[in-house]
Structure formats: C-alpha cells, structure tokens
Amino acid sequence: MSSRNVAILVALLFLRVTAAFASDKLIALTFDDGPRPYVLFGTNPDHSGLSLINVLDRNGVKATFFVVGWRLTPKTWGEPHHEENIGVTCIDAAEQLVRRGYELEDHTYSHIELRGAERKWGERWVIGDVDRGAQEIKAITGTQPIYVRPPDWTIPDDARRDLEQQGYHLLSISRSEPIALRDVNSLDYLCTARNQAACPKPSLADAVLKQVEQREAQGVYTHILAFHELSTTTAAMQELITDLKARGYRFVTLTQYMQLVDPKPATDNIH
Numbered sequence: 374m375s376s377r378n379v380a381i382l383v384a385l386l387f388l389r390v391t392a393a394f395a396s397d398k399l400i401a402l403t404f405d406d407g408p409r410p411y412v413l414f415g416t417n418p419d420h421s422g423l424s425l426i427n428v429l430d431r432n433g434v435k436a437t438f439f440v441v442g443w444r445l446t447p448k449t450w451g452e453p454h455h456e457e458n459i460g461v462t463c464i465d466a467a468e469q470l471v472r473r474g475y476e477l478e479d480h481t482y483s484h485i486e487l488r489g490a491e492r493k494w495g496e497r498w499v500i501g502d503v504d505r506g507a508q509e510i511k512a513i514t515g516t517q518p519i520y521v522r523p524p525d526w527t528i529p530d531d532a533r534r535d536l537e538q539q540g541y542h543l544l545s546i547s548r549s550e551p552i553a554l555r556d557v558n559s560l561d562y563l564c565t566a567r568n569q570a571a572c573p574k575p576s577l578a579d580a581v582l583k584q585v586e587q588r589e590a591q592g593v594y595t596h597i598l599a600f601h602e603l604s605t606t607t608a609a610m611q612e613l614i615t616d617l618k619a620r621g622y623r624f625v626t627l628t629q630y631m632q633l634v635d636p637k638p639a640t641d642n643i644h
C-alpha cells in the first residue's frame with residue numbers, strides 16, 4: 374500500500390473514532406458531602422425504604438462520590454445534629470461503595486471553604502486539606518484519587534495551580550472551563566426538607582433536565598451532574614435517571630467520563 378493510501382486509511386479510521394465519540398451521550402452522576410450511611414442505605418432497618426444505593430443499583434448506574442475526609446475516620450457515622458445514625462459507619466459505607474463498583478473522589482478533609490481558609494492559615498494548609506482528604510480515600514480504595522471538587526467550587530488561584538501541578542484535576546463551574554468538563558450545578562442543596570421553598574421548580578429532576586437541554590442546544594451531549602448525598606435528592610433520582618436514559622444517555626463514572634470526553638493522558642505524579 375502506498376503511503377498516500379495509508380494516510381487515507383488512517384484519516385478514515387480517525388473519522389470513525391471521532392464519529393463514535395460524537396454520538397456518545399454520557400452522564401457522570403456525582404454526589405458530594407458523604408458518605409452519609411442513612412442516605413446511602415436508608416433509615417429502615419431492613420433497608421426497604423428510600424436508599425440512594427438501591428436506586429442506583431436498580432438502574433445499573435455507577436456514580437462517583439466526592440467524600441469528605443473527616444468522615445472516613447474510625448467510628449464516625451455523620452453529624453449528630455442533623456443526621457441519623459443507622460448503625461453503619463462512614464468507613465463501612467465507603468467500603469461498600471467501592472465493593473459495588475462506585476468511585477470515591479476528594480471533597481477535602483475538612484469541608485471548610487478554601488478561600489477563607491487560605492486567608493487565615495495560608496496556602497499550605499489548603500493543599501494539606503486536599504491531600505489529607507485524598508489519603509483517607511486511599512486508605513480505603515488503595516488508589517490515589519485524582520479528582521477534587523472544592524467545597525462551593527471555590528479555591529484560591531495559587532492553590533489550584535499548585536494542586537494541578539501535583540497531578541490533581543479540579544472540578545469547576547467556571548466559564549473558563551470547556552463546557553463539557555464544567556460541572557452542572559443541580560442546586561439540589563436548595564431542596565432539603567427544611568428548605569423546600571427555594572427548590573428549583575417545577576421539580577429538581579425537571580430543572581436538571583432543563584439544564585441538560587440548554588447544553589444540548591449548544592451541541593454538548595456529555596454532562597457531569599453535581600448532586601449531594603441528601604434524602605430529597607435520592608427521591609428525585611429515579612425520575613431523572615429514567616428520563617435521561619429515555620433520551621439516549623449512558624451513565625459512567627467520572628474517570629470513564631474523563632477518558633472519553635477529555636482524552637488527555639492522566640498525570641500520575643501525585644506523591
């Protein structure tokens with residue numbers, strides 16, 4: 374075969390590959406602030422009630438959990454003031470998530486807002502908080518997490534740059550991020566039982582679908598959806614998954630999503 378024919382063959386193969394990517398409609402479902410055993414497994418002792426894991430498993434959906442490091446310390450089950458102790462620790466819950474094929478990523482150790490933290494304690498504290506969260510996850514999964522979602526998506530620029538240099542990938546809602554890699558803020562934290570009035574109308578699932586449609590109108594068919602481990606979010610999940618599947622979407626973990634959507638080689642230089 375002449376070199377020209379080889380070039381044409383390569384070009385055709387490339388077109389086929391990119392066409393396959395273009396038709397891939399992907400969702401990475403993500404949940405912040407856990408593990409919260411009472412949300413994951415429900416509050417009924419026989420696990421018959423509303424359970425986020427049941428909904429996801431029933432639908433064959435593998436999600437990614439941005440967990441908070443302090444929860445992954447021995448005997449911790451949550452925050453006594455507004456969470457329920459179902460007799461399952463956060464570490465047990467995290468181990469179950471991993472066994473069932475879910476992914477754990479880093480939402481810092483403290484869950485303290487990082488801009489204020491840097492003003493008070495300096496950049497090294499901020500880097501340390503992200504690293505410490507990563508270490509708690511690594512103790513459970515055996516692997517170093519790469520993805521970091523800072524609380525409220527806020528982090529000072531210098532800390533962001535230095536963490537990226539260490540090999541972390543920071544998730545963002547900033548318009549400077551390519552749209553396919555930009556988090557979709559579901560606003561589900563406005564739908565807690567105490568605060569229903571602020572919840573997006575007509576429903577959380579409809580409001581998220583509307584955001585997906587707005588992105589589709591811009592030619593974007595891959596979406597990272599950012600939720601929280603909340604009972605009210607769990608209640609909306611079946612409807613949302615059903616609707617997205619009916620529109621041809623496939624659910625993947627964040628790592629799979631990034632491999633398909635952003636095929637930059639992942640860095641492996643985190644110490």
Ligand SMILES: [Zn+2]
Pocket residue numbers: 405406480484524525
């Ligand atoms: Zn959070």
